[in-house]
Amino acid sequence: MGSNSTDLRHLKESLNDRERRFLSPLAAYSKDAIRRHPEEKIEFDHRQNYAVDSDRILHSLAYTRYIDKTQVFYLIDNDHITHRVLHVQLVSKISRTIGRFLGLNEDLIEAIALGHDIGHCPFGHDGEMFLSEISEAHGLGPFRHNIQSVRFLDKIERKGRGWNLSLQVLDGILCHDGEIHSQALQPQRGKSFDTFDKEIASKAANPDLPLTPMTMEGCVVRMADTISYIGRDIEDAIRLNLIKRSDLPETSVRRLGNTNGSIVYNLVSDVIKNSFQKPTIAFSEEVSDALKKLREFNLKEIYLNRKIKPPAGKIRHLFEVLFERYLKDLEEGNESSIIFAEYLDNMSSDYKDNTSPAEIARDFIAGMTDDYFLRQCPPEIRPRKITGRF
Numbered sequence: 001m002g003s004n005s006t007d008l009r010h011l012k013e014s015l016n017d018r019e020r021r022f023l024s025p026l027a028a029y030s031k032d033a034i035r036r037h038p039e040e041k042i043e044f045d046h047r048q049n050y051a052v053d054s055d056r057i058l059h060s061l062a063y064t065r066y067i068d069k070t071q072v073f074y075l076i077d078n079d080h081i082t083h084r085v086l087h088v089q090l091v092s093k094i095s096r097t098i099g100r101f102l103g104l105n106e107d108l109i110e111a112i113a114l115g116h117d118i119g120h121c122p123f124g125h126d127g128e129m130f131l132s133e134i135s136e137a138h139g140l141g142p143f144r145h146n147i148q149s150v151r152f153l154d155k156i157e158r159k160g161r162g163w164n165l166s167l168q169v170l171d172g173i174l175c176h177d178g179e180i181h182s183q184a185l186q187p188q189r190g191k192s193f194d195t196f197d198k199e200i201a202s203k204a205a206n207p208d209l210p211l212t213p214m215t216m217e218g219c220v221v222r223m224a225d226t227i228s229y230i231g232r233d234i235e236d237a238i239r240l241n242l243i244k245r246s247d248l249p250e251t252s253v254r255r256l257g258n259t260n261g262s263i264v265y266n267l268v269s270d271v272i273k274n275s276f277q278k279p280t281i282a283f284s285e286e287v288s289d290a291l292k293k294l295r296e297f298n299l300k301e302i303y304l305n306r307k308i309k310p311p312a313g314k315i316r317h318l319f320e321v322l323f324e325r326y327l328k329d330l331e332e333g334n335e336s337s338i339i340f341a342e343y344l345d346n347m348s349s350d351y352k353d354n355t356s357p358a359e360i361a362r363d364f365i366a367g368m369t370d371d372y373f374l375r376q377c378p379p380e381i382r383p384r385k386i387t388g389r390f
Contacts, residue, residue: 231262
C-alpha cells in the first residue's frame with residue numbers, strides 16, 4: 001500500500017513538472033492554486049488541483065440542473081433548441097481548444113467553463129431580470145447569475161459547506177461577463193481571497209462594474225462564452241423561423257460567415273492568431289468589429305424580439321407568487337413547505353443562521369430548473385409551451 005501511495009504521488013509530481021516544462025509561462029500552474037480553507041489530505045489523490053475542481057463542479061447538484069435551464073428560448077416544444085447544459089459544454093470545448101494552442105492550463109479552463117453559468121435561474125436572462133426586481137424590492141440588491149454561481153459553489157452546495165474551490169476557478173466564474181464585448185483582455189494578476197470578496201461586494205452593489213479575470217485561462221473562457229452562443233443562437237432563431245439567414249448583417253457575414261460553424265471557426269482562429277505568445281487574449285480589430293455588429297443584431301432581432309416574449313408577463317407573476325409563498329413559509333416556520341423539505345433539510349447551521357428568509361427564498365428559486373419551477377406553480381396559471389415555430 002505504501003508503494004502504491006508513493007507511485008501516485010510521483011505521478012502527480014510528474015504532471016506538475018510537465019506543466020512547468022510544456023505550458024506557457026503565462027499559464028496558471030496547478031501547484032499554485034489557492035484555496036480558502038486547508039484541504040484534508042487524501043493519501044491516494046493523484047489529481048492536480050484544477051482537475052479536482054472540475055470534478056467537484058461536474059458532480060455538484062447545481063451542475064445536474066443545467067439539463068433543464070433555458071439558454072435563450074423558453075417554453076418552446078422543440079428538442080433541438082439549445083439548453084444551458086449544451087451551452088456550457090460548448091464553452092468548455094471551445095475554450096479548451098483555444099487554451100491548447102496558447103499553451104494554457106486546460107484543467108483550469110474546464111473548471112471555469114463548467115461552473116460559469118451554474119447561478120442562472122429558470123427562464124434565462126428574463127428570469128434573472130424578474131428575480132432581480134424581486135430581490136431589490138426586498139432589500140437584497142440586484143440578482144446577478146455570476147455572483148450566484150460563486151454563491152452556489154462556495155456557500156450552498158454540499159448542504160451549505162461549499163466545495164472549497166480554488167480562487168483561480170471562482171475568480172474566472174465571477175468575471176466571465178459574457179454579455180460584455182471586449183476586443184482584448186489582460187489578466188489582473190495577483191488577486192487574493194480578500195480581493196475576491198471585495199470584488200463580489202462591489203459587483204453586487206454595482207452590477208455594471210467591469211471585472212477582469214486574474215488568469216489567462218479566465219480571459220479565454222470569457223471570450224469563448226461569446227463565441228459559443230453568438231452563432232448557436234442564430235441557428236436556433238432560424239430553426240424557429242424568427243429570423244432568416246439572409247437577415248444577418250453583411251459586414252459580419254463577409255468576415256465571419258453566416259453559419260454557426262464558420263462563425264466559431266473564424267472567431268477561434270482569430271483569437272489564437274492574435275493571442276499567441278502575448279499577455280492578452282484578443283480579437284483583431286476587424287473581427288472584433290464584425291462580432292460587435294453581430295451581437296447588436298442578435299440583441300435586437302433575437303434577445304429583445306417581442307415574438308419570443310408573449311409569456312413573459314405570466315412568468316414574472318409566477319416568480320412573484322413563488323417568492324412570496326416561500327418567504328411566508330419561512331417567516332411562519334411552515335416546515336411542511338417544500339422549501340424546508342427539499343432545500344433546507346440538513347442544511348448547515350452556518351447557512352441557516354446567516355441567511356435571511358428573503359435570501360433563502362431567492363437561493364431556492366435561483367437553483368430551480370424550468371420544469372421544477374413550473375411544477376410549483378398553481379396549474380390554472382401555468383403558461384403552455386409553444387409548439388412549432390413563431
